[in-house]
Amino acid sequence: MRKIDCNAISEAVARLVIEANVFLPDDVLKALERGEREEESAVGKDIFRQIIKNNEIAASEGMPVCQDTGMAVIFVEIGNEVYIEGDLEKAINDGVRMGYRDGCLRKSIVNDPIKRVNTGDNTPAVIHYRFVRADHLKITVAPKGGGSENMSLVKMLKPADGKEGVRRLVLETVRAAGANPCPPIIVGIGLGGNFEKAALLAKEALLRPLDDRNPDPDIAAFEESLLEDINKLGIGPQGLGGRITALACKINTYPCHIASLPVGININCHVARHKSIEL
Amino acid sequence: MEIKTPLKDDVLERLRAGDRVFICGIIYTARDAAHARLFELLEKGEETPFPLEGQVIYYTGPAPAKAGWVIGSAGPTTSYRMDPYTPMLLKHGLKGMIGKGARSEEVKEAIRKYRAVYFAAVGGAAALISRSIKKAEIIAYPDLGTEAVRKIEVVNFPAIVINDIYGNDLYEEGVRAYQRLEF
Known part of the structure; x- marks a missing residue:
């Protein structure tokens, strides 16, 4: 049993929320550079240049890439060989509070969906726990903006709808979203499981490296053909028209009920942030 | 094209969907919660x-x-959430939205009717955009935190015309x- 102190967890979370909001992952930066080369629309190309310039300014000035520094979505992998001393959930929220304060990140959380009073410290986070056979605690911080989250959905299709039904739903969702989720977007899709599992699969799909390949060859081919179709919609960077609407399309799957074909679609803006640490 | 605020008729008549503009002068920030309050005031016939x-x-x-900085990152938020309040603001003389x-x-109908312009800024380019903001001051609703109304002075704020007074729509x-x- 390895003991992990809650202060170390809070400090790690605080550092991760700041770093995630200021420095985009390399795979995202590379995808943006590629987009700038491949975009045919002159306006679209210029949007890519502004986005790339923005990311450089954010990194050099130590300021957030986007003013919407998101709701802190946190994935925690807890090894069975680890003993956490103290209150893990409190430690994570303390870290969020510290990071959003010290990093000059925006506080975007209201206490109640109807009363809507800002909590003032960006807590609480949304936390997903998973227990694994390991002697580490892995924390992934994925701040998620409201604009792209608002364009996401879960829909329970019929098994008869099949792959074509999934394709239509994805294309309809991306088309309806248009400029709202700040294209170029990343489309995370959860196929299978049940109602809540589909949403979680979609969110987890957004954490995959943009240049990875799905180990299931059929799903890998589906990801590629979907991305191709999405990029024929013409929405383009910022919805002003162009070739590159999405930088990537990722599908995570899970077995499901004989009656169901659950589909979760989680859209991410081009500010695709996530950062991990193992304690 | 450089344009100055407040927006005068000759500028509004010149602007066309697709025009890239650099905005200079005073503009005001307001999003969801502030719009709800402004709308309520206008409904009651009170002053904004x-x-x-x-x-x-x-x-x-x-x-x-x-x-030591004027403002932090400050990019645009998604506009449709302000749609329920916008025609009322346009009716009372608002001429531009970013x-x-x-x-x-x-809203598009109201933009034509009241002769106003809707601009887009690049979503997510918030650090870059903040460089064009030279002064910022909270003038209303400080209790709303980031959603408070700020009076900001901008120099060469980069934007693009989406909806003009002639009914054109760049997104379409x-x-x-x-x-x-x-x-």
């Missing part, structure tokens, strides 16, 4: 905390400024030009 006549509202909730994403039919035209899939 800043004059609407000829003015431009920027839909943003900036990140906090670091010590945000991102398409507007409702009601731009996508039509590149769409290669019907389904």
Whole structure:
């Protein structure tokens, strides 16, 4: 049993929320550079240049890439060989509070969906726990903006709808979203499981490296053909028209009920942030 | 093209969907919660905390400024959430809005009727945009935090005209030009 102190967890979370909001992952930066080369629309190309310039300014000035520094979505992998001393959930929220304060990140959380009073410290986070056979605690911080989250959905299709039904739903969702989720977007899709599992699969799909390949060859081919179709919609960077609407399309799957074909679609803006640490 | 606020008739008449502009002068920030309050005031026939006549509202909730800075990152937020309130503001003289994403039919109609312009700024380019903001001051609703109304002075704020007074819509035209899939 390895003991992990809650202060170390809070400090790690605080550092991760700041770093995630200021420095985009390399795979995202590379995808943006590629987009700038491949975009045919002159306006679209210029949007890519502004986005790339923005990311450089954010990194050099130590300021957030986007003013919407998101709701802190946190994935925690807890090894069975680890003993956490103290209150893990409190430690994570303390870290969020510290990071959003010290990093000059925006506080975007209201206490109640109807009363809507800002909590003032960006807590609480949304936390997903998973227990694994390991002697580490892995924390992934994925701040998620409201604009792209608002364009996401879960829909329970019929098994008869099949792959074509999934394709239509994805294309309809991306088309309806248009400029709202700040294209170029990343489309995370959860196929299978049940109602809540589909949403979680979609969110987890957004954490995959943009240049990875799905180990299931059929799903890998589906990801590629979907991305191709999405990029024929013409929405383009910022919805002003162009070739590159999405930088990537990722599908995570899970077995499901004989009656169901659950589909979760989680859209991410081009500010695709996530950062991990193992304690 | 450089344009100055408040927006005068000759400028509004000159602007066309697709024009790239650099905005200079005073603009006001307001998003969801502030719009709800402004709308309520106008409904009751009361005065708004800043004059609407000829003015431009920027839909943003900036990140906090670091010590010694004017403002933090400050990019546009999605505009459709302000749609329920917008026709009322346009009726009372608002002439420009900066945000991102398409507007409702009601808003587009009101933009034509009241002769106003809707601009988009690049969503997510918040650090870059913040460089064009030279002064910022909270003038209303400080209890709303990032959603408070700020009076900001901008120099060469980069934006693009989406909806002009003639009924053109850049989102529709731009996508039509590149769409290669019907389904």
